[in-house]
Amino acid sequence: MKIRLVQLVVERHIERNLQKILRHIKDASVGEWLIFPEAMLCGYAPEDNAYLSSLQKGVIDEAIHVIGEAAYQQSCIVVIGSATSVSKNWFNSVIMIGGPDKNGALVVHNKRELSQLDKHHFTPGSQAKKHQSGAVTFGVQTCRELLFADTWNRLRREGANIVFHLNNALKSKDAIWEHILITRAVENAMYVCSVNNAAEPQSLGSYMIAPNGSLLVSMTPQQEYSECIEIDLSHVAPWGKECKDF
Numbered sequence: 001m002k003i004r005l006v007q008l009v010v011e012r013h014i015e016r017n018l019q020k021i022l023r024h025i026k027d028a029s030v031g032e033w034l035i036f037p038e039a040m041l042c043g044y045a046p047e048d049n050a051y052l053s054s055l056q057k058g059v060i061d062e063a064i065h066v067i068g069e070a071a072y073q074q075s076c077i078v079v080i081g082s083a084t085s086v087s088k089n090w091f092n093s094v095i096m097i098g099g100p101d102k103n104g105a106l107v108v109h110n111k112r113e114l115s116q117l118d119k120h121h122f123t124p125g126s127q128a129k130k131h132q133s134g135a136v137t138f139g140v141q142t143c144r145e146l147l148f149a150d151t152w153n154r155l156r157r158e159g160a161n162i163v164f165h166l167n168n169a170l171k172s173k174d175a176i177w178e179h180i181l182i183t184r185a186v187e188n189a190m191y192v193c194s195v196n197n198a199a200e201p202q203s204l205g206s207y208m209i210a211p212n213g214s215l216l217v218s219m220t221p222q223q224e225y226s227e228c229i230e231i232d233l234s235h236v237a238p239w240g241k242e243c244k245d246f
Contacts, residue, residue, distance in 0.1 A: 001136060001162075003033045003193060004228040007206040007219050010168060010197045012043040012054075018063045021080065024226060025067070028076040032228070033136075037197045038143050038168035039092065041067075041082035044197070046117035057085040064095060064105050071098035077133065079108075081142065081166045089123040094140045094166055099133045109140035113148055127151075130158045136233065139163040146180055146194075149187070156188040161236040165194035167204070175203040185209040190236050198224050211236055 006024050011017050017040060028034055038044060042060055045051045060082060071078045078097040083090055084107060092111035097104070110125025111118065128151050130139050139155035141163055155163060163184070169177060185192040192209040196202060200222055208217035208229050217227050 001033065001233055002029065002031060002228060002230045003035060003208065004028065004226050005193065005195050005206045005208060005217055005219060006034055006036050006226045007195055007198045008037065008040065008224050009199045010037055010040055010044055012045055014042055014059055014063055017041055017043060018066065020224075021067060021078070022070050025070045025074050025076060025078065028074050030075040032076045034076060034078050034080075034226075035164055035193055035195045036078070036080040036166070037195050038081040038094075038166040039083065040080050040166075040197075044081075044168050046115070046121055049120070052083070052090055052121045055083055055090075060084065064097065068097045068104050079140070079164055079166070081168075083122070084110075090121060091125055092118060092122045092142060093125075094142060094164075096131070096133070109142065111142040111145065113145045115144055128155060130155055130160045137161050141165045143167050143169060146177060146184065149184070152184050152188055156190050157239050159239075160190065161233045162191035162193060162231075165192060167194055167196040167206075169196055169204050170199055170202050172201060172203050177204050178207065181207055182209055182213045182215070185211055186213040191231060191233070196221075198222055 008020050084093040093107050094109040096106050096108045108131050112125045114124050137159045139160035181194050189211045195206045202221040205221045206219040210216050217229050
């Protein structure tokens with residue numbers, strides 16, 4: 001499985017974010033998974049009382065369609081964060097675009113564990129679920145959901161071999177989350193892929209962590225770039241068994 005961690009500055013302007021996303025899709029190889037930060041498409045500013053009023057559902061939906069067309073042309077899979085709207089409720093969502101059946105965009109997670117700022121804008125999602133794309137069984141978590149170990153454990157027990165963690169953690173104190181990410185990988189003997197917003201004053205980078213806790217990718221904070229790695233999901237042993245050596 002080939003995964004590209006795309007660490008970018010998440011801006012308030014959807015069109016600028018979209019162009020960044022499309023540039024990375026254009027450079028993707030066939031079958032590659034591209035993982036972007038939380039709210040990469042729509043921007044993330046929950047501290048702004050007017051945050052949601054600045055977003056337009058039609059503009060977001062059209063941008064998702066454009067990303068889908070680009071992913072289809074490049075035969076890659078995009079996992080990206082954006083606000084989405086359903087029946088006048090707004091969610092902080094993770095969307096998977098592309099896949100073996102090319103079935104368009106699929107919301108694979110709506111953030112459930114909302115921060116106090118998030119609660120001013122978003123409706124909490126339901127329980128996180130495992131998902132299947134081809135031979136890949138995966139889970140999704142967003143930002144502070146890293147702190148809720150029971151959900152990660154349940155996803156692993158349900159069959160997830162990897163959890164994609166879309167992040168937007170920019171406070172200096174968030175650097176300690178690197179250790180928590182490693183803990184989630186080791187305690188569940190699975191891969192963890194976490195991609196963070198590159199905006200200042202980011203001190204927590206983006207990571208690919210092996211089931212034994214090894215840092216396979218550790219990206220430099222406050223820099224916009226991507227790193228690609230190929231992993232072997234057969235290293236993830238059946239639940240309850242010891243993980244294989246690396």
